[in-house]
Amino acid sequence: MKILFFLIFIINAVIITTTLASPNNDNSNDDIWLNISHWNQTDVDRLQKRGNYDSQIKPLSFYKGVDISSIISLENSGVQFYDTNGQPQDIFKTLASVGVNCIRVRIWNSPRSTDGKTYGGGNNDLEVAREIGSRAAKAGLPLFVDFHYSDFWADPAKQSIPKEWKGCLEWLLENGSYISMVQIGNETTCFMCGENEMVNVMKMMSNGIQAVRDINKNILIALHFTNPNKTDNMLWYASQLAEAKVDYDVFCTSYYPFWHGTTENLQWILGEIANKYGKKVMVAEFSYPYTEVAKTSDNCEYSHVNHKLEGTEFNYPLTLDGQIQCIKDVYSHIKNTKNGIGAFYWEPAWIAPKASNDLERRQLWEKYGSSWATKTAAEYDINADSSLTGESAWDNQAVFDQEGKPLKSIWALGDGEAPSNYATNNNNNNNNNNNCFSINLGYPCCNGNTVYYTDNDGQWGYENNNWCGIKESKQNALEDWTGKNQGYSYCNLCDVIYNDNDGRWGIENGEWCGIKSTC
Numbered sequence: 001m002k003i004l005f006f007l008i009f010i011i012n013a014v015i016i017t018t019t020l021a022s023p024n025n026d027n028s029n030d031d032i033w034l035n036i037s038h039w040n041q042t043d044v045d046r047l048q049k050r051g052n053y054d055s056q057i058k059p060l061s062f063y064k065g066v067d068i069s070s071i072i073s074l075e076n077s078g079v080q081f082y083d084t085n086g087q088p089q090d091i092f093k094t095l096a097s098v099g100v101n102c103i104r105v106r107i108w109n110s111p112r113s114t115d116g117k118t119y120g121g122g123n124n125d126l127e128v129a130r131e132i133g134s135r136a137a138k139a140g141l142p143l144f145v146d147f148h149y150s151d152f153w154a155d156p157a158k159q160s161i162p163k164e165w166k167g168c169l170e171w172l173l174e175n176g177s178y179i180s181m182v183q184i185g186n187e188t189t190c191f192m193c194g195e196n197e198m199v200n201v202m203k204m205m206s207n208g209i210q211a212v213r214d215i216n217k218n219i220l221i222a223l224h225f226t227n228p229n230k231t232d233n234m235l236w237y238a239s240q241l242a243e244a245k246v247d248y249d250v251f252c253t254s255y256y257p258f259w260h261g262t263t264e265n266l267q268w269i270l271g272e273i274a275n276k277y278g279k280k281v282m283v284a285e286f287s288y289p290y291t292e293v294a295k296t297s298d299n300c301e302y303s304h305v306n307h308k309l310e311g312t313e314f315n316y317p318l319t320l321d322g323q324i325q326c327i328k329d330v331y332s333h334i335k336n337t338k339n340g341i342g343a344f345y346w347e348p349a350w351i352a353p354k355a356s357n358d359l360e361r362r363q364l365w366e367k368y369g370s371s372w373a374t375k376t377a378a379e380y381d382i383n384a385d386s387s388l389t390g391e392s393a394w395d396n397q398a399v400f401d402q403e404g405k406p407l408k409s410i411w412a413l414g415d416g417e418a419p420s421n422y423a424t425n426n427n428n429n430n431n432n433n434n435n436c437f438s439i440n441l442g443y444p445c446c447n448g449n450t451v452y453y454t455d456n457d458g459q460w461g462y463e464n465n466n467w468c469g470i471k472e473s474k475q476n477a478l479e480d481w482t483g484k485n486q487g488y489s490y491c492n493l494c495d496v497i498y499n500d501n502d503g504r505w506g507i508e509n510g511e512w513c514g515i516k517s518t519c
Helices: 004-013 039-044 070-078 089-097 125-138 169-174 199-217 231-243 262-278 319-333 358-368 376-378 437-441 476-477
Strands: 063-067 102-107 142-147 179-184 220-225 250-254 280-286 340-346 460-464 466-469 498-500 503-508 511-514
Touching: 063 142, 089 125, 102 125, 102 179, 102 250, 102 340, 125 142, 142 169, 169 199, 179 199, 179 466, 199 220, 199 231, 220 231, 220 280, 231 250, 231 262, 262 280, 262 319, 262 340, 280 319, 319 340, 340 358, 437 466, 466 498
Parallel strands: 063 102, 063 340, 102 142, 142 179, 179 220, 220 250, 250 280, 280 340
Antiparallel strands: 460 466, 498 503, 503 511
């Protein structure tokens, strides 16, 4: 079921490549989305320049950005984030403190049903963007505004026409946001607003670009494509934009290393485009797992990008060090690319909300729209099967653990290094922040749950050259294994190596361990 879910999720994300449509005769007069003269007059009025926003336009020489579009829905679901000292703090301030300098925010037109039920995915309408922009500005961070031109996910597989049009860039400025760059469309590989002819897509792009230029000519304008491993396709997009004289500044691509090849190829293709067309180039989205799965405190897991997923190739280990090296390599290769201006890490805080069990968590996702899609989304997105909604599928690619505390990889997003003494939790159980019996005895709680010794006080583990207490749970309280009372840990697997009067035994990590009674 999880594999089926993720195949659908991929269709909603970045991996499906659409067949390139060759430009042909212009039939734009039949589509109101192709011509600004057909827009509602109120919308046009909102897009007219009414003031001087120069002080709010914040260009940057190199973008070390993140996309945390889901943040408001996550917080509404009860997720709490902390600073690098373990204290509660606004996530925008935390990100700024480690060197992140720009926030990307996706904007959907109307991501809800006619009766007001959310489609999920962060509920990213204009009001959510306003709140994100306001909080980012307080932390000194400008926005990279990503207009999806749809009511829900826009990616290579689908570019649906929004139910109604809204002009909102000026409204964000009027409400105090700083703006650095605007993206017209999302992963528009020959699709945009339901249009699949590239010549017409480029007309829509040009109209959107003109609307932004009318507000302020200092705002950088980006166009976003994907699948940089398909170099011929990328070069074709760039050539078509040049031939049509589309007036943009930045050619962007998504780059997910487990799908899109090497950073060397990424640098080469962006360098070719920069050299030939003189455009700035950038990575609009990237990410990488720090673990195979990121388990919640109630032992649920929702991570889907790992070695179990077909079609993935991991060039780095799925560890914190692997995640850090990936971030460093992306920054390094973009810096070494002509006209390379940065990269944005996609959804580094999309973790699961706390709950007693999976059912309760899914109710939170459904209520607050903090999963990739709710059941209601099926009315707009045919791929949002109501039986497969919920989850983010991205929590093992976050730079926060499941408790909302920063991992040491957060410093890499700011192109820096974590302090050498920074204690970070790279264990899937994430129970180190909960009290356990050993605290009162002067010993820390374990991150893991491997039992090395049991006495009258409780179960003990051994981590970082120190004894630690294992937090009691219903699962390990009821579980039994061979050698438990003799101080042996249990085997994670059920491979029996030896039987004796005590029971069944296995060997893991060079040590004898007891086979669990559940095997």
